[in-house]
Amino acid sequence: MPIDLKNVSFSYNTGTKLEKKALENVSMSIGRGEFVLIGGEIGSGKSTLIRHFNGLLKPTSGQVIVEGMQAHNRQVKTKVGILFQFPQNQLFSKTVYEDVAFGPSNIGIKDEELEKRVIKALDMAGVREELHKTSPFNLSGGEMRLAAIAGVLAMKPDYLVLDEPLSGLDPENQKSLILKLKKLHQEGISIIIVSHRISELLSFADRIFLMENGKITFDGRTEEYVNSLPSTLPQIAALMRELRLKGIDVRDDIFTVEDAFDEIIRVQKERMRQDS
Numbered sequence: 185m186p187i188d189l190k191n192v193s194f195s196y197n198t199g200t201k202l203e204k205k206a207l208e209n210v211s212m213s214i215g216r217g218e219f220v221l222i223g224g225e226i227g228s229g230k231s232t233l234i235r236h237f238n239g240l241l242k243p244t245s246g247q248v249i250v251e252g253m254q255a256h257n258r259q260v261k262t263k264v265g266i267l268f269q270f271p272q273n274q275l276f277s278k279t280v281y282e283d284v285a286f287g288p289s290n291i292g293i294k295d296e297e298l299e300k301r302v303i304k305a306l307d308m309a310g311v312r313e314e315l316h317k318t319s320p321f322n323l324s325g326g327e328m329r330l331a332a333i334a335g336v337l338a339m340k341p342d343y344l345v346l347d348e349p350l351s352g353l354d355p356e357n358q359k360s361l362i363l364k365l366k367k368l369h370q371e372g373i374s375i376i377i378v379s380h381r382i383s384e385l386l387s388f389a390d391r392i393f394l395m396e397n398g399k400i401t402f403d404g405r406t407e408e409y410v411n412s413l414p415s416t417l418p419q420i421a422a423l424m425r426e427l428r429l430k431g432i433d434v435r436d437d438i439f440t441v442e443d444a445f446d447e448i449i450r451v452q453k454e455r456m457r458q459d460s
Contacts, residue, residue: 192236194243311327342374345377350384
């Protein structure tokens with residue numbers, strides 16, 4: 185069953201002179217197993233939106249239903265794990281291991297079962313074993329983000345929501361994190377990424393939502409997004425389309441240099457096989 189938002193509106197400081205509408209009549213549905221991108225400029229309402237997915241915020245009007253339950257139901261917090269933009273704000277224990285163990289121990293998981301869950305979460309997130317007993321505040325930015333992801337994964341969520349996960353990471357760490365998220369998705373976890381820069385993630389996404397001024401302005405498959413907004417095509421995607429127009433039988437739904445390289449090699453091998 186999905187995350188369903190039905191006509192959700194939300195305002196900060198309701199009833200005061202500082203009242204500000206952040207969401208306006210938002211309806212959307214995100215199903216199990218999807219890899220979803222939510223894009224939009226800073227201030228478009230993205231971060232406010234995802235805080236409704238597990239009841240951190242309650243809508244001013246409308247409703248949020250997660251797996252058939254109201255989003256403020258306590259069970260929803262175990263189904264929808266959210267990692268915010270600054271992971272250091274979600275880390276607080278003496279060691280990485282203790283930090284990851286905090287969530288499941290707080291819901292009654294103990295002893296051997298707790299240890300297995302923590303180790304599995306750390307492994308899934310790609311946190312190296314030598315860092316398990318390290319203070320989370322001695323980690324690099326990339327390592328800190330992985331530790332925070334492990335803390336969320338330890339709760340065994342069905343949906344993993346990440347707010348600007350690539351922010352502040354160098355290109356190598358960005359690529360490493362994207363590959364880890366892809367692997368988590370392949371293992372059955374729904375991935376929802378919020379970013380004002382979505383081009384790096386297009387090749388992994390099933391669906392795209394775009395937001396502007398608290399409203400959903402686009403909801404569709406990645407291919408539909410690419411076709412409807414050609415001016416925003418990454419250069420690699422434009423190159424692959426140009427090659428296809430010139431008669432080279434490459435896929436044109438490719439958005440990263442690595443995927444383009446692999447596709448060109450594939451086509452070259454196929455040609456060599458046919459010529460032999």
